[in-house]
Amino acid sequence: MRKSNVVLAVCRSYDEEKVYESVRDAVAALGGIGHFVSPEENILVKPNLLYPSKTEKCITTNPAVIKAVLRLLSEAGYARVKVGDSPATGSCRQAMNQLGLSEEQLYGAKIADMSREVFVRYPEGKAAKSFWFCEEVLQADAIIGVCKMKTHAFLKITGAVKNMYGLICGTRKAQGHVRYPNAAKFSEMLVDIHNLVKPRLHVMDAVVAMEGNGPGSGTPTEMGLIIISADPVAIDTVFARLVDLDPVLVPTNTQGMVAGIGTCRENEIALMLLDNGILTDISFDEMFSRFGKKDFDVSREKDRLSVLSLLSKVTGRFTRRPYIDAGKCVKCGICVNHCPVKGRAVTFKKGKNNIPVYDYRKCIRCFCCQEICPQHAIIVK
Numbered sequence: 001m002r003k004s005n006v007v008l009a010v011c012r013s014y015d016e017e018k019v020y021e022s023v024r025d026a027v028a029a030l031g032g033i034g035h036f037v038s039p040e041e042n043i044l045v046k047p048n049l050l051y052p053s054k055t056e057k058c059i060t061t062n063p064a065v066i067k068a069v070l071r072l073l074s075e076a077g078y079a080r081v082k083v084g085d086s087p088a089t090g091s092c093r094q095a096m097n098q099l100g101l102s103e104e105q106l107y108g109a110k111i112a113d114m115s116r117e118v119f120v121r122y123p124e125g126k127a128a129k130s131f132w133f134c135e136e137v138l139q140a141d142a143i144i145g146v147c148k149m150k151t152h153a154f155l156k157i158t159g160a161v162k163n164m165y166g167l168i169c170g171t172r173k174a175q176g177h178v179r180y181p182n183a184a185k186f187s188e189m190l191v192d193i194h195n196l197v198k199p200r201l202h203v204m205d206a207v208v209a210m211e212g213n214g215p216g217s218g219t220p221t222e223m224g225l226i227i228i229s230a231d232p233v234a235i236d237t238v239f240a241r242l243v244d245l246d247p248v249l250v251p252t253n254t255q256g257m258v259a260g261i262g263t264c265r266e267n268e269i270a271l272m273l274l275d276n277g278i279l280t281d282i283s284f285d286e287m288f289s290r291f292g293k294k295d296f297d298v299s300r301e302k303d304r305l306s307v308l309s310l311l312s313k314v315t316g317r318f319t320r321r322p323y324i325d326a327g328k329c330v331k332c333g334i335c336v337n338h339c340p341v342k343g344r345a346v347t348f349k350k351g352k353n354n355i356p357v358y359d360y361r362k363c364i365r366c367f368c369c370q371e372i373c374p375q376h377a378i379i380v381k
Contacts, residue, residue, distance in 0.1 A: 003268050003269060004229060004268060005030055006229040006234050006272070007030060007229065007279075008287065019064040020068040023203060037073075043081045045066070046143055046145050047061035047065075048085065049095035050087060057220070061205045063099040066101065074109070086168065089338075091114070096111055114136055115169070116134065117134060131193065133168065137197060143200065144199065144202075145160055145199050146163075150214040151215065151299070153213070154366060155251060156250050159232075160204060161187075161233065161236055164193045164197065164199060178341060187252045188255050188259075191256050203228050207224060207225065208220050209296075211298060213379050223242065223293070224291065232262050233253050233261060233262025241288060242292050242296075243296035244293070249301075319365055321380065322370050331354070331356075335372070335378060339368065340366065344362070
């Protein structure tokens with residue numbers, strides 16, 4: 001039986017040389033960069049740049065990991081490389097600048113202009129029959145994902161599969177939550193993106209992860225790993241097991257496996273550990289024993305029974321909701337402006353001198369507001 005290979009490289013700091021060596025050696029263990037992309041191809045490196053933020057907040061892929069992937073490509077002779085993401089707020093260049101990354105530091109790669117959009121039909125899609133992609137996506141022959149290990153209020157975790165949603169242009173992403181309002185349908189749409197653009201390789205920044213109120217307001221926690229695979233579902237399965245989360249509770253895993261973009265079956269995943277330059281096989285149990293965190297703050301709730309789910313939709317009860325912490329809210333209105341619901345589920349009902357107010361009858365629990373709040377003032381519970 002052919003298995004999906006996943007390499008876990010031990011890397012306990014963001015020292016650029018150590019990160020580069022970890023990425024270089026892990027990719028070599030998978031067959032080398034030439035096994036995934038060719039020098040004549042236009043390559044788009046896709047980090048997680050949720051919105052412009054400081055490195056220490058762990059909201060984005062760490063710049064050391066981004067640079068390591070770009071350096072690997074450069075030293076292997078790849079000259080047609082761009083790096084880019086479409087943040088929820090701000091521009092790709094603004095997000096890169098906030099991380100202290102100028103084009104002079106990118107080993108010859110260019111910062112992609114992710115502001116121009118192109119409509120793409122995809123009749124083969126299971127959930128999505130079309131997308132508004134950033135134009136740079138269509139100009140790329142190959143995509144390499146460089147995701148961040150974080151929790152996610154809507155999908156439990158955001159890793160390799162969810163990272164590709166940043167290929168959708170700007171505020172179009174919020175509209176996706178209206179079209180695909182539950183986690184299963186939203187995950188089907190994410191899997192459709194993967195089947196359409198077919199990323200070649202995924203690098204997960206798990207040196208310092210985010211737990212708790214992710215993906216934008218959680219708490220940094222050290223994991224000490226960089227995880228690399230061509231299989232996005234396998235890499236997210238490893239993520240789940242490391243934090244004591246059943247991989248089948250992650251909807252992108254189950255939908256991804258059904259659609260054939262990867263596997264979450266442990267007997268179909270071959271784990272390799274790279275530690276101090278030495279490569280060895282490792283089991284899932286040994287991996288968790290050495291690197292896992294049983295107390296990692298992530299939702300481990302199972303899907304609700306269908307009757308209870310129906311009651312939740314009708315009454316608005318029994319479901320997790322976003323709440324605003326009045327002590328942290330600065331009344332900036334970003335949550336209001338980015339609510340994708342028609343008529344908005346969060347408004348300045350009591351005036352702009354007061355904190356926004358939710359209408360939970362309208363709220364679809366997409367948690368876009370929580371995801372992009374720059375003050376970390378919105379929690380889901």
